[in-house]
Amino acid sequence: MRPTVHDIAAAAGVSLATVDRVLNQRPGVRHVTREKVETAIRDLGYIRDVAAANLAKGRTYPLVFILPASDNSFMHGLNAEIRQAVLRSPAERTDIRIIEVPAFDPAALVSVLEGLSREKPCGIAMVATDAPEVRAVVDRLVRERFPIVTLVSDLTGSLRHHYAGVDNIAAGRTAARLLGRFLGPRKGEIAVLAGSMLVRDHRERLEGFAAVMAEEFPDLAILPVLEGRDDPEVAHRLVADALGNAGIVGIYSLGAGNRGLIRALKEKAADRTLTVVAHELTAHTRAALIDNTIDAILNQDAGHEVRSAIRILKAKADGLAVIAAQERIRLDIFLKDNLP
Amino acid sequence: MRPTVHDIAAAAGVSLATVDRVLNQRPGVRHVTREKVETAIRDLGYIRDVAAANLAKGRTYPLVFILPASDNSFMHGLNAEIRQAVLRSPAERTDIRIIEVPAFDPAALVSVLEGLSREKPCGIAMVATDAPEVRAVVDRLVRERFPIVTLVSDLTGSLRHHYAGVDNIAAGRTAARLLGRFLGPRKGEIAVLAGSMLVRDHRERLEGFAAVMAEEFPDLAILPVLEGRDDPEVAHRLVADALGNAGIVGIYSLGAGNRGLIRALKEKAADRTLTVVAHELTAHTRAALIDNTIDAILNQDAGHEVRSAIRILKAKADGLAVIAAQERIRLDIFLKDNLP
DNA sequence: CTGTTAGCGCGTTCAC
DNA sequence: GTGAACGCGCTAACAG
Numbered sequence: 001m002r003p004t005v006h007d008i009a010a011a012a013g014v015s016l017a018t019v020d021r022v023l024n025q026r027p028g029v030r031h032v033t034r035e036k037v038e039t040a041i042r043d044l045g046y047i048r049d050v051a052a053a054n055l056a057k058g059r060t061y062p063l064v065f066i067l068p069a070s071d072n073s074f075m076h077g078l079n080a081e082i083r084q085a086v087l088r089s090p091a092e093r094t095d096i097r098i099i100e101v102p103a104f105d106p107a108a109l110v111s112v113l114e115g116l117s118r119e120k121p122c123g124i125a126m127v128a129t130d131a132p133e134v135r136a137v138v139d140r141l142v143r144e145r146f147p148i149v150t151l152v153s154d155l156t157g158s159l160r161h162h163y164a165g166v167d168n169i170a171a172g173r174t175a176a177r178l179l180g181r182f183l184g185p186r187k188g189e190i191a192v193l194a195g196s197m198l199v200r201d202h203r204e205r206l207e208g209f210a211a212v213m214a215e216e217f218p219d220l221a222i223l224p225v226l227e228g229r230d231d232p233e234v235a236h237r238l239v240a241d242a243l244g245n246a247g248i249v250g251i252y253s254l255g256a257g258n259r260g261l262i263r264a265l266k267e268k269a270a271d272r273t274l275t276v277v278a279h280e281l282t283a284h285t286r287a288a289l290i291d292n293t294i295d296a297i298l299n300q301d302a303g304h305e306v307r308s309a310i311r312i313l314k315a316k317a318d319g320l321a322v323i324a325a326q327e328r329i330r331l332d333i334f335l336k337d338n339l340p
Numbered sequence: 341m342r343p344t345v346h347d348i349a350a351a352a353g354v355s356l357a358t359v360d361r362v363l364n365q366r367p368g369v370r371h372v373t374r375e376k377v378e379t380a381i382r383d384l385g386y387i388r389d390v391a392a393a394n395l396a397k398g399r400t401y402p403l404v405f406i407l408p409a410s411d412n413s414f415m416h417g418l419n420a421e422i423r424q425a426v427l428r429s430p431a432e433r434t435d436i437r438i439i440e441v442p443a444f445d446p447a448a449l450v451s452v453l454e455g456l457s458r459e460k461p462c463g464i465a466m467v468a469t470d471a472p473e474v475r476a477v478v479d480r481l482v483r484e485r486f487p488i489v490t491l492v493s494d495l496t497g498s499l500r501h502h503y504a505g506v507d508n509i510a511a512g513r514t515a516a517r518l519l520g521r522f523l524g525p526r527k528g529e530i531a532v533l534a535g536s537m538l539v540r541d542h543r544e545r546l547e548g549f550a551a552v553m554a555e556e557f558p559d560l561a562i563l564p565v566l567e568g569r570d571d572p573e574v575a576h577r578l579v580a581d582a583l584g585n586a587g588i589v590g591i592y593s594l595g596a597g598n599r600g601l602i603r604a605l606k607e608k609a610a611d612r613t614l615t616v617v618a619h620e621l622t623a624h625t626r627a628a629l630i631d632n633t634i635d636a637i638l639n640q641d642a643g644h645e646v647r648s649a650i651r652i653l654k655a656k657a658d659g660l661a662v663i664a665a666q667e668r669i670r671l672d673i674f675l676k677d678n679l680p
Numbered sequence: 681c682t683g684t685t686a687g688c689g690c691g692t693t694c695a696c
Numbered sequence: 697g698t699g700a701a702c703g704c705g706c707t708a709a710c711a712g
Contacts, residue, residue: 002430004705015683020707028681047430051391052705055688088663090342090387173677181635184524212677295521303665323428325643328680333673337513337552340668344689355699360691368697392689395704 003044012040066126068103072256073282081306106131113137123147123313128155130200147316153201164309172208180217187219188249195230195255205254236260243268253278299332343384352380402435406466408443412596413622421646446471453477463487463653468495470540487656504649512548520557527559528589535570535595545594576600583608593618639672
């Protein structure tokens with residue numbers, strides 16, 4: 001049987017209450033007493049039973065998820081995954097609230113975050129907009145001991161505890177190698193469709209993509225980036241225009257709004273053999289992969305990201321460790337053969 | 341506050357003990373009383389607090405993992421992941437035992453399984469050897485209410501509750517498409533290195549591989565399979581011999597023993613541009629991917645498989661549901677750019 | 681500063 | 697058949 005609070009109380013010659021105070025770092029214990037208890041804990045190899053503690057406390061974990069109010073399949077999917085987590089709340093003792101903020105709007109994000117410091121959630125998960133003001137509030141909240149994880153898009157250089165998302169530079173590099181290898185000896189131009197160069201994850205994907213292209217596929221030239229604002233209509237127009245260029249042999253779509261891309265491809269390039277790599281598996285991209293309009297899809301598993309964020313925030317709230325390998329968000333590569 | 345046993349006892353006008361008898365399907369309750377309690381449970385939307393129940397019972401989950409005693413990196417890794425899980429046992433209330441059996445030996449596996457029915461573990465995870473005798477014992481154990489999941493290699497047609505592993509047909513198909521697309525317009529022959537055609541996962545990979553090759557890459561011909569018995573020495577010899585054939589343009593290694601493959605490639609094909617796809621990310625395959633000896637690695641995450649098996653066995657033991665998406669074992673595709 | 685005591689939600693003796 | 701009472705490991709009043 002593993003040791004309990006009773007055992008260490010007996011070993012240290014104190015009462016349960018004192019042991020509890022030491023365990024929970026509460027004040028009101030003399031230095032000597034505290035040390036006695038701490039040695040007893042170490043000697044007996046005591047491990048606290050978190051489940052029992054939570055039962056006694058009636059503890060729940062109030063968590064907040066902050067998402068951009070973007071109207072694209074990926075964000076809808078992310079939202080749905082969080083709502084799934086809400087359904088599991090009773091079993092997981094979580095109490096999850098979703099807050100939507102205007103996309104690409106640092107000021108809005110900042111004001112939401114500031115409001116949060118009053119209502120004391122025990123953890124915050126946020127899709128970060130990469131701006132100095134945001135970094136500043138996040139750092140302040142972390143100093144005030146709020147656990148914060150960034151979701152999908154990171155806030156580099158901030159004090160956030162963790163980033164639950166894929167390595168976007170690696171994603172861009174991978175896209176470049178797939179495109180380059182699939183094209184083989186063909187020479188030509190590559191169009192890149194992004195959402196906005198103001199978002200960190202898109203910038204990083206482009207950076208990785210351009211690096212590998214330059215290093216390893218000098219026969220392929222990258223055209224100026226098309227910014228589709230993650231909007232299917234805008235994307236459609238931009239891609240349809242670009243396809244007027246007969247030298248294009250491949251396309252890398254590193255953001256959302258792929259619905260527009262796919263429509264443009266079917267209208268303007270049905271007779272051409274373009275090689276296309278896109279991000280995010282949705283109903284649209286899946287269908288396009290199956291009918292050979294798209295050649296490969298890079299994906300991040302939104303469900304995994306949400307579950308991971310929750311596990312990490314809970315662990316942080318309890319001061320516990322996580323299984324690092326379990327929290328690594330993989331870059332999924334889908335060809336038409338390994339679709340889920 | 342969600343309802344507790346007290347609430348439903350009050351609602352049904354009975355005592356706690358009676359509620360408990362109903363909840364745990366124990367005898368000694370009149371039909372009418374049972375019904376009263378059951379309606380109260382449904383009306384109040386009662387959900388049992390598993391953590392509290394486990395606390396009261398002092399419950400632990402005795403689990404058994406049965407593995408082949410194979411001396412290759414993948415099995416070593418799988419073993420290590422289980423030992424990691426053993427370290428987490430106190431927190432997860434598990435009590436895990438690893439049993440090694442001779443590889444490819446149905447009789448040994450059967451006798452271990454039969455021994456298990458005496459010691460009553462609350463769940464069994466096993467790397468299955470695909471044989472009728474094994475299927476028979478597994479089915480018997482399942483009927484005796486032992487939760488059983490297959491790990492890495494499945495036992496199709498048996499009553500096992502779940503398979504924690506990748507879809508090997510999809511893996512083979514994916515390998516074929518990668519090889520075919522990477523080779524582009526090149527024509528030639530493809531060598532296939534397997535462990536043994538007696539193991540189900542290897543057969544399935546080959547099946548998927550051959551199917552896509554035939555359908556979509558008619559210019560590439562598959563040579564007769566080389567059976568390396570997952571042994572680096574044997575693999576080395578076979579591949580070195582095969583490379584005498586100048587028509588070979590690609591290699592698919594669908595089993596273990598890649599150390600030998602890699603050595604043969606460096607010795608005999610340093611000057612040739614072969615395209616190589618292999619399975620399982622290990623120290624050796626990782627290095628070979630980085631130095632361009634291998635072009636892509638297909639991988640299954642052993643840590644995920646082990647954690648998933650544990651979650652599923654625990655859930656089955658408690659009669660609870662799992663998050664299906666979380667338990668799907670992905671086929672990881674690694675290029676040199678997205679290595680973990 | 682420290683100890684006593686009464687729960688948290690559930691399972692399990694025992695009597696009745 | 698049914699119920700009262702106690703304990704699981706831990707926390708939180710409230711005394712002292």
